[in-house]
Amino acid sequence: MRALAVEDDERIARDVAAALEGAGFRVERAADGETAWFLGDTEDFDLVVLDLGLPRMDGLSVLRRWRAAGRDMPVLVLTARGSWQERVEGIEAGADDYLPKPFRMEELLARARALMRRAGGLGAAVQEFGDLVVDLNRMSVARAGVPVNLTALEWRALAYLLLNRARVVPPGELLEHLYGDDDREANALEAVIARLRRKLGDGVVGTRRGFGYFFEGTSG
Amino acid sequence: MRALAVEDDERIARDVAAALEGAGFRVERAADGETAWFLGDTEDFDLVVLDLGLPRMDGLSVLRRWRAAGRDMPVLVLTARGSWQERVEGIEAGADDYLPKPFRMEELLARARALMRRAGGLGAAVQEFGDLVVDLNRMSVARAGVPVNLTALEWRALAYLLLNRARVVPPGELLEHLYGDDDREANALEAVIARLRRKLGDGVVGTRRGFGYFFEGTSG
DNA sequence: CGGCTCCTGTCAGCGTCCCGTCAGCACGGC
DNA sequence: GCCGTGCTGACGGGACGCTGACAGGAGCCG
Numbered sequence A, B: 001m002r003a004l005a006v007e008d009d010e011r012i013a014r015d016v017a018a019a020l021e022g023a024g025f026r027v028e029r030a031a032d033g034e035t036a037w038f039l040g041d042t043e044d045f046d047l048v049v050l051d052l053g054l055p056r057m058d059g060l061s062v063l064r065r066w067r068a069a070g071r072d073m074p075v076l077v078l079t080a081r082g083s084w085q086e087r088v089e090g091i092e093a094g095a096d097d098y099l100p101k102p103f104r105m106e107e108l109l110a111r112a113r114a115l116m117r118r119a120g121g122l123g124a125a126v127q128e129f130g131d132l133v134v135d136l137n138r139m140s141v142a143r144a145g146v147p148v149n150l151t152a153l154e155w156r157a158l159a160y161l162l163l164n165r166a167r168v169v170p171p172g173e174l175l176e177h178l179y180g181d182d183d184r185e186a187n188a189l190e191a192v193i194a195r196l197r198r199k200l201g202d203g204v205v206g207t208r209r210g211f212g213y214f215f216e217g218t219s220g
Numbered sequence C: 001c002g003g004c005t006c007c008t009g010t011c012a013g014c015g016t017c018c019c020g021t022c023a024g025c026a027c028g029g030c
Numbered sequence D: 001g002c003c004g005t006g007c008t009g010a011c012g013g014g015a016c017g018c019t020g021a022c023a024g025g026a027g028c029c030g
Helices: A010-022 A033-042 A059-068 A084-093 A105-118 A152-163 A171-178 A187-200 B010-022 B033-042 B059-068 B084-093 B105-120 B152-163 B171-178 B186-200
Strands: A002-006 A026-030 A047-051 A075-080 A097-101 A126-129 A132-135 A140-143 A146-148 A205-208 A212-215 B002-006 B026-030 B047-051 B075-080 B097-101 B126-129 B132-135 B140-143 B146-148 B205-208 B212-215
Touching: A002 A010, A002 A033, A010 A026, A010 A047, A010 A105, A010 A152, A026 A033, A033 A059, A047 A059, A047 A105, A059 A075, A059 A084, A075 A105, A097 A105, A105 A152, A152 A171, A152 A187, A152 A212, A171 A187, A171 A212, A187 A205, B002 B010, B002 B033, B010 B026, B010 B047, B010 B105, B026 B033, B033 B059, B047 B059, B047 B105, B059 B075, B059 B084, B075 B105, B097 B105, B152 B171, B152 B186, B152 B212, B171 B186, B171 B212, B186 B205
Parallel strands: A002 A026, A002 A047, A047 A075, A075 A097, B002 B026, B002 B047, B047 B075, B075 B097
Antiparallel strands: A126 A132, A132 A140, A140 A146, A205 A212, B126 B132, B132 B140, B140 B146, B205 B212
């Protein structure tokens, strides 16, 4: 599964690429319209995430050119919130779906998978780690076949650890991801983790004292 | 393959008819609403291209009457460019797609083909989920054999959840899909969902607190 | 034009479930 | 053994979502 991320804002581009890679895509990146157009025209992608405000060639023009040339891969367009005009133009230009900014990475992934499913491909939404089964679309989890009901906050914490598996996530980072503002006591996070652990059992969320939390792929 | 071209501007009508004939359709023409309605009601067409601004009866009324009478042929509506409102009304009235004027004939043909593919192709217009039967062409629903009368808004909500089954749809996304502008209170959506549920019974529309709504394939 | 029906957004009230806080405890490091 | 870090159970305020009622408005019909 190959994806093309077209976005000139370096920070957003990095996040999008990381999220897509975490979902199993091999990701190519383009920071301007001409590069994007060239890549999309000469190579095959299973998914394109396309920002509209691009240097050198506007995103809509890029999309129109692809469509005119018969390139029919699913394209997810990033638009400014509430700008329905952009949306209409996007749809007319051949976009398959649009996502208003700002958005959460999980939502981007969910829509991307929905697109690919519609396109006929199989959106690999279900990931397994030992006896832990995670459905990123339904936002549901099952342990040893038993479905586990997570709240929104718990889910987002787990998903973040999942996307950043392979490294230890500092509590401050997790706090910022979950809330944004930092008005909470640090203990709030600990409470969330505790509830997560009680629901999921051992061997899922680990602690590295003094550093942070991490996802244990190997279920005990 | 028979097509009906409804358009009062003689020049455009001629072009549309020519394009459709070039694509292999046998084309009938109507220049006013009443004639169009009569033809569409009494004869079978595989495709209708419908302009909105018509003498004697508005295009939207024609469309609504057809749908009310159970005529489910694919209808491609021609609207003024950028008229978001017209588009929404058109879809609510039962249009399958719309095309903003001015347009290139190739685009009309492309959309027409896409419509027919959707209507006749394997995209099985009738889908069943347990004792719930949904006809995507007729825009009709039945539960346990009993037909359920949905309003335009309710239908679009259900259809969107259906199209995006396999994932949880955030309320903001559903709101945007239903309305486009964001002027509505969030509660409007809850009201629509509540009415949907009352009509359909349990086991169709589910809620995931903090995330959104989803379609439950497993009817209880 | 006037009356009727149906649709739908808004409002207020209510129940349920979150989840942040607090206090106390367990454990590891030195 | 002491301290600091992190974990846990309990609890209460509050957010979230559901529902019934109501009114404005659009369409339809006479």
